[in-house]
Amino acid sequence: MTDFFKLHFFIPLGIVLALIIIPYVGYMANLQLVLGIVIPYLAVLIFLEGLIYRVIKWARSPVPFRIPTTCAQHRSLPWLKKSLGDKLDNPETTLQVIGRMALEVLFFRSLFRNLTTKLRRPADHPEDAKLFYWSYKWLWLGAIAFHYTFLIVLLRHLRFFTETTPGFVQTIEHVDGWFQIFQPTVYLTGIILLVALTYLLGRRVYNPSMRYISLASDYFPLFLILAIGTTGVLMRYFFKVDITAVKQLALGWVTFKPTVPAGIGVIFYIHLFLVSVLFMYFPFSKLLHMAGVFLSPTRNLASNNRWVRHINPWNYPVKFHPYIEHENKYRQAMKEVGLPVEKE
Amino acid sequence: MAKIPTPEEVSNISFQPPAKGWMDTKPEFKEGCYCNAASPKWVEWLEYPFPRNWSVRDADWKLPPNWKEIILEGFEDRLGRFRTLKLFMDICVRCGACSDKCQFFIGSGDPKNMPVLRAELMRSIYRRYFTTAGKVLGKLAGARPLTEDVIKEWYYYLYQCSECRRCSVFCPYGIDMADLTILGREMLSSIGLNIEWTMASVGSCYETVGHIGATPQAYKDMIDFFAEENERVTGIYTNVTYNRKGAEILFIVPSGDYFADPGTFNYMGYLLLFEYLGLDYTISTYAAEGGNFGYFMSHEMGKRLNAKFYEEAKRLGVKWILGGECGHMWRVCNQYMSTWNGPADFLEEPVSPITGTKFENAKNHKMVHISEFTADLIKHGKLKLDPSRNAHIKLTYHDSCNPSRGMGLFEEPRYIIKNVVPEGNFIEMPPNTIREKTFCCGSGSGFNGDEYLEMRFRGGFPRANAVRYVRDKYGVNHLACICAIDRAVFPPLMDYWVPGMDVIGVSEMVGNALVFPNEMERTTDLRDRPLVGYEEAEEEEGGETE
Numbered sequence: 064m065t066d067f068f069k070l071h072f073f074i075p076l077g078i079v080l081a082l083i084i085i086p087y088v089g090y091m092a093n094l095q096l097v098l099g100i101v102i103p104y105l106a107v108l109i110f111l112e113g114l115i116y117r118v119i120k121w122a123r124s125p126v127p128f129r130i131p132t133t134c135a136q137h138r139s140l141p142w143l144k145k146s147l148g149d150k151l152d153n154p155e156t157t158l159q160v161i162g163r164m165a166l167e168v169l170f171f172r173s174l175f176r177n178l179t180t181k182l183r184r185p186a187d188h189p190e191d192a193k194l195f196y197w198s199y200k201w202l203w204l205g206a207i208a209f210h211y212t213f214l215i216v217l218l219r220h221l222r223f224f225t226e227t228t229p230g231f232v233q234t235i236e237h238v239d240g241w242f243q244i245f246q247p248t249v250y251l252t253g254i255i256l257l258v259a260l261t262y263l264l265g266r267r268v269y270n271p272s273m274r275y276i277s278l279a280s281d282y283f284p285l286f287l288i289l290a291i292g293t294t295g296v297l298m299r300y301f302f303k304v305d306i307t308a309v310k311q312l313a314l315g316w317v318t319f320k321p322t323v324p325a326g327i328g329v330i331f332y333i334h335l336f337l338v339s340v341l342f343m344y345f346p347f348s349k350l351l352h353m354a355g356v357f358l359s360p361t362r363n364l365a366s367n368n369r370w371v372r373h374i375n376p377w378n379y380p381v382k383f384h385p386y387i388e389h390e391n392k393y394r395q396a397m398k399e400v401g402l403p404v405e406k407e
Numbered sequence: 408m409a410k411i412p413t414p415e416e417v418s419n420i421s422f423q424p425p426a427k428g429w430m431d432t433k434p435e436f437k438e439g440c441y442c443n444a445a446s447p448k449w450v451e452w453l454e455y456p457f458p459r460n461w462s463v464r465d466a467d468w469k470l471p472p473n474w475k476e477i478i479l480e481g482f483e484d485r486l487g488r489f490r491t492l493k494l495f496m497d498i499c500v501r502c503g504a505c506s507d508k509c510q511f512f513i514g515s516g517d518p519k520n521m522p523v524l525r526a527e528l529m530r531s532i533y534r535r536y537f538t539t540a541g542k543v544l545g546k547l548a549g550a551r552p553l554t555e556d557v558i559k560e561w562y563y564y565l566y567q568c569s570e571c572r573r574c575s576v577f578c579p580y581g582i583d584m585a586d587l588t589i590l591g592r593e594m595l596s597s598i599g600l601n602i603e604w605t606m607a608s609v610g611s612c613y614e615t616v617g618h619i620g621a622t623p624q625a626y627k628d629m630i631d632f633f634a635e636e637n638e639r640v641t642g643i644y645t646n647v648t649y650n651r652k653g654a655e656i657l658f659i660v661p662s663g664d665y666f667a668d669p670g671t672f673n674y675m676g677y678l679l680l681f682e683y684l685g686l687d688y689t690i691s692t693y694a695a696e697g698g699n700f701g702y703f704m705s706h707e708m709g710k711r712l713n714a715k716f717y718e719e720a721k722r723l724g725v726k727w728i729l730g731g732e733c734g735h736m737w738r739v740c741n742q743y744m745s746t747w748n749g750p751a752d753f754l755e756e757p758v759s760p761i762t763g764t765k766f767e768n769a770k771n772h773k774m775v776h777i778s779e780f781t782a783d784l785i786k787h788g789k790l791k792l793d794p795s796r797n798a799h800i801k802l803t804y805h806d807s808c809n810p811s812r813g814m815g816l817f818e819e820p821r822y823i824i825k826n827v828v829p830e831g832n833f834i835e836m837p838p839n840t841i842r843e844k845t846f847c848c849g850s851g852s853g854f855n856g857d858e859y860l861e862m863r864f865r866g867g868f869p870r871a872n873a874v875r876y877v878r879d880k881y882g883v884n885h886l887a888c889i890c891a892i893d894r895a896v897f898p899p900l901m902d903y904w905v906p907g908m909d910v911i912g913v914s915e916m917v918g919n920a921l922v923f924p925n926e927m928e929r930t931t932d933l934r935d936r937p938l939v940g941y942e943e944a945e946e947e948e949g950g951e952t953e
Contacts (some may be wrong), residue, residue, distance in 0.1 A: 403651065
């Protein structure tokens with residue numbers, strides 16, 4: 064275990080443990096008002112302001128060159144037809160760019176290409192070293208499973224924010240809970256979320272290359288979301304809290320008449336506090352890739368340089384070697400071999 | 408020159424990272440794996456800052472006293488000018504998808520050649536000086552102070568990235584190491600750290616004819632020689648005009664095609680094609696270098712060299728530009744040229760004078776790729792081709808990085824190949840090693856120097872390995888490509904990993920197959936190798952002269 068790993072793994076782990084203890088202590092000190100109202104409001108405020116600030120900060124830097132990564136045939140001769148896939152992997156119109164971005168954002172298109180590389184070098188035939196590349200979809204699957212279950216879990220929480228649960232939330236709950244063996248209904252997404260997170264954490268720890276590159280800022284969100292998921296599961300299935308009171312609290316937030324109903328268990332406040340920390344941390348972390356992917360110039364531009372000029376706002380004149388200097392240098396020799404010149 | 412380890416030694420690659428963390432591991436400048444420092448002569452010539460004699464192996468790189476300020480100011484300035492830099496510094500999640508996609512990582516096992524970590528070499532500095540978390544938390548936030556060792560590390564690893572963009576294909580956010588490498592190299596250049604091969608090539612391209620520093624008269628000699636060679640082999644003299652005003656087309660190729668084999672055979676192929684068509688074209692002694700070595704050191708130098716294209720097209724009054732087979736030249740011409748030096752409104756939308764095809768896709772930058780041009784001719788039945796003249800060539804095709812991932816030129820060369828070689832002679836390499844997933848030759852972006860040979864062979868290992876696969880399985884004996892750097896560096900790479908593999912340009916095979924009405928009987932290809940069915944005649948002839 065390297066010092067580098069210890070630093071980047073255990074410190075965020077310790078911080079997340081501390082983040083669990085803080086609301087516990089706060090609850091014991093009767094600070095429900097702070098935990099239930101002040102911090103959540105602050106978190107949402109920081110989340111929104113931070114997000115806007117960061118996106119504006121990125122957007123203020125111009126895109127001097129149109130440099131999409133072209134992953135399929137370009138537009139060329141009319142009889143070289145591009146398939147739909149080609150159009151999405153090397154888009155040439157705005158619509159196709161939207162398609163490429165949709166694939167990227169909704170289906171993690173680029174990650175889907177993932178390969179694994181293996182070198183096989185028989186000890187008795189070292190000259191026969193061979194490289195192999197296999198499709199490797201586990202990372203894609205883990206990422207998709209994590210992001211989508213997280214989204215569904217988030218959407219399910221909407222039931223707390225409206226008087227009557229919206230239809231689509233009911234549908235989600237219905238589908239999510241089809242596996243009705245236990246009481247209360249077990250939501251599959253909650254389980255998948257925790258499994259996917261464990262996979263994403265596990266590969267960082269067990270794969271030597273991943274462990275070598277992983278930073279505290281990679282482990283911290285994993286620990287944090289694992290803690291959020293775990294407290295959520297505990298609350299739902301084991302340490303029940305008063306759901307009506309929770310809903311009353313949530314409705315208070317959205318109607319801007321916040322009150323703290325009595326009788327909500329400490330586990331809820333821990334869960335809520337961790338979520339608040341996630342919201343506050345979000346705009347200042349790598350989690351911002353959610354917004355960043357939309358701005359990525361290698362993905363969000365049409366590959367149309369050859370027929371539409373791209374303007375660089377800071378393009379400046381440069382010193383170059385003009386033709387006449389070329390001729391001045393070589394005029395005599397050029398004339399001798401019969402090369403045309405401007406000045407005799 | 409350093410002793411080159413054997414292929415058995417080089418392929419003994421460990422992917423186990425070292426026990427110490429990467430921030431505590433200093434780069435080890437291993438002979439054969441770094442590029443030499445640029446001599447002051449070139450730096451002065453190009454008016455770049457801090458020309459001086461220094462050596463990579465020295466402990467003291469004689470950096471200017473305020474080097475740190477220059478780097479940090481340069482970093483800040485670029486964060487403000489390039490959204491790519493700003494975004495790519497912030498959004499990487501270190502998922503590792505890129506890690507084993509880089510041929511330099513695969514070939515060396517050095518974890519800092521994983522694109523993610525190569526980028527972290529820069530990100531760690533960004534965090535320390537431009538983010539609050541990095542300033543406050545330091546190492547815990549993945550930040551580290553800027554020291555001379557960091558600069559040395561940048562130099563070592565940014566010159567082990569060939570700007571091929573393979574990682575950016577696999578990155579879920581499209582983070583493009585090539586862009587970071589370009590910007591990092593710009594910053595290195597701003598404190599006088601440049602590599603000799605690139606700087607010498609840029610200096611030569613800037614004032615002379617092409618990267619080898621030829622004079623116009625020598626250049627004319629070389630190309631006239633190809634015309635004579637064509638006459639000797641085919642009976643057709645291929646007339647060339649130089650700097651001719653009023654020609655319809657200006658033809659620009661990378662200098663590799665006129666200065667060294669096997670590129671020269673490709674040039675013979677171009678000339679035969681144009682002679683066959685009676686094309687109204689000219690070539691220039693001024694815009695005589697298609698390759699843009701400036702792009703390997705900075706955006707600005709790329710622009711300074713590229714300016715010659717439109718300048719010359721304007722002076723000669725041509726209608727449009729035809730470009731030869733070159734890799735990064737086409738990335739530059741596709742993604743940068745018109746932004747840098749356009750609008751080219753003094754040129755016309757390219758139209759093929761033979762087929763009438765309008766190249767609407769090139770109506771802005773007014774430049775057509777020779778493969779597009781030739782494929783169009785073949786499709787319209789304008790070329791009489793005899794594929795049996797390439798029957799001795801069983802080939803596979805290497806997609807060069809830049810036309811692949813910086814343009815999307817995949818089908819045209821394949822279409823040409825299928826029409827100029829007999830059916831069954833064209834074999835693709837495995838799908839994960841071609842097209843947008845193609846591997847670099849290992850020597851792109853300024854790595855042609857001989858002092859760098861071991862790293863070139865390491866970086867070229869994945870490509871060579873795929874070539875060896877089709878050789879062993881299908882008996883492939885030629886590696887075709889549409890890039891001059893490929894043609895320059897593949898021969899030694901193939902000798903090292905896949906002995907017996909010849910390297911060939913696509914236009915050379917067109918030249919072989921092209922049937923002129925008044926030609927003499929062909930018994931050899933453009934390289935004087937006997938055609939299938941004429942092997943004995945050659946031997947007899949050889950016997951007579953002995």
